[in-house]
Amino acid sequence: MALIEDLNWRHACKAYDPAKKVSPEDLEKILEAARLAPTSSGLQPFKVIVLQDAALREQIAPAALNPDCVRECSHILVFAAWDRYTADRIDKVYDLTTDERELPRGRFVSYTDKLKEMYLPEEPEANFAHIARQTYIALGLALAQAAELRIDSTPAEGFDNAIVDQVLGLGEMGLKSVSLMYIGYADKERDWLGTMKKVRIPREDFIVEM
Numbered sequence: 001m002a003l004i005e006d007l008n009w010r011h012a013c014k015a016y017d018p019a020k021k022v023s024p025e026d027l028e029k030i031l032e033a034a035r036l037a038p039t040s041s042g043l044q045p046f047k048v049i050v051l052q053d054a055a056l057r058e059q060i061a062p063a064a065l066n067p068d069c070v071r072e073c074s075h076i077l078v079f080a081a082w083d084r085y086t087a088d089r090i091d092k093v094y095d096l097t098t099d100e101r102e103l104p105r106g107r108f109v110s111y112t113d114k115l116k117e118m119y120l121p122e123e124p125e126a127n128f129a130h131i132a133r134q135t136y137i138a139l140g141l142a143l144a145q146a147a148e149l150r151i152d153s154t155p156a157e158g159f160d161n162a163i164v165d166q167v168l169g170l171g172e173m174g175l176k177s178v179s180l181m182y183i184g185y186a187d188k189e190r191d192w193l194g195t196m197k198k199v200r201i202p203r204e205d206f207i208v209e210m
Contacts, residue, residue, distance in 0.1 A: 003144065008198060010147035012154045013182065015190035018072040022183055026149050027075060030183065033145035034077070037138035041115055043093050045085065045131045046138070047175060049078035049168060059167045064180070065158030073154070074184035077142065078168065079135040080175040084127045085119035132178045139179055146183055152191075154182040 022030075027050070034048050051057065052075055061067035070076065082089060090112050098107050119127060139155055146153040157179050164170070164177045186194050200206070 003148070006144065006147040009150070010143065010153065011193050011196075011198060013073075013152035013184070013186045013191055014066070014069070014154070014193045015187040016069060016073040016152065016182065016184040017187040020074065020185035022074040022151055022185075026151060027183075029149065030077070030142050030145045030151070034079075034138040034142040037141045039134045039137065040130070041111075042097065043085075043090065043115075043134075045089070046079060046081040046135045046178070047173070048138070048142075049080055049170075051076040051078055051168070056167060060159070060164050063160035063163035064156065066154070066156070069154055069156070069182045070180075072184070072187075073182035075182075077181040077183065078164065078177055079139055079179045079181070080168075080170050080173075080177050081128065081131040081135050083171075083174050083176050084124060085115075085122075085131065087116050087120065090115055090119075128176065132176075135178045139181060142181060151183055152186045156180040156182065 031048060031050070035044075039045065054071075057070050057076065061070040064070045094108050094112050095105055097103075098105050119130070122130075143153055143155060159177075159180060161177045164180075165175075168177070170177060188194060
């Protein structure tokens with residue numbers, strides 16, 4: 001029940017104490033939870049950008065719905081997806097997989113050929129949409145790990161992706177931002193949601209058993 005207790009504890013923090021920082025050790029645990037997340041075909045088609053630089057934060061703050069969180073949280077994790085699937089990207093992941101498992105390269109070529117047949121002809125919007133969905137699995141696990149550590153967090157899609165991409169130079173990396181995750185420690189006087197009861201749809205209205 002520990003995970004359930006952690007999830008009951010967490011909420012989307014609305015104000016952070018800028019004087020309190022997440023330790024490098026705890027940050028690494030959150031990042032490792034994201035890295036170990038499952039993804040479609042094991043491709044891990046995204047990166048997590050760890051943003052601490054104050055000047056860069058100031059540039060993206062006006063693009064966010066909660067600019068104070070951008071400025072005051074300990075770290076911002078930017079979940080940035082590949083801009084599209086390519087044959088080279090797919091092959092690179094599977095070359096790593098075979099090398100790590102001490103298998104001959106090309107061991108999974110029949111499978112990677114199917115992936116290329118599915119993804120490479122897709123329109124850019126559909127292609128990116130599939131990639132972007134993979135990031136949410138990692139985001140969820142990172143949120144859960146932060147909760148287990150009693151580190152406050154806020155998942156955020158309320159920002160101007162184009163501005164974030166431009167400021168961080170994501171286009172040059174072949175990436176596009178999908179979501180942000182603020183982490184740190186709540187300013188309990190300003191975090192208005194922290195004192196409120198957690199509310200979710202009742203189980204009987206949420207779960208459908210067939």
